[in-house]
Amino acid sequence: MAPGITVRSSTIDGQGCFATARFLKGRKIAEYVGERISRREIARRLRGRRRIHICAVDSYWAIDGSRMGNGTQFINHSCEPNCNLRIIRGHILFFALRDIEPGEEIVLDYEYSYHSDRKQCSCGSRKCRGKINKLE
């Protein structure tokens, strides 16, 4: 587990990633780690999965956090996120969008994920757009 986070059940979906420390706005929360896989392997692993813990690095590579993950693979989607994701030199990093207090669930707007465009969102926020993926 990455420092400052823990995993427990979430009201959004299954398990979630929760802060155990305070993360100030703009600060790094953790890196998304796991097994680095190629496009062909991504396609193979996506088949038939309901929960997806694969995050794209670029158009070819992705990281599967369900293997060798550090807890960040449980960060749920929310249409009202408190962190964002930046890819810096092949590393996927989460940063706090605002101050995050211990006990808060860490949530990210997935925007363009490997989930189906039809997948409904259950984030419960007032700003919920209804679907997980951002559709233009």
Ligand SMILES: [Zn+2]
């Ligand atoms: Zn939502």
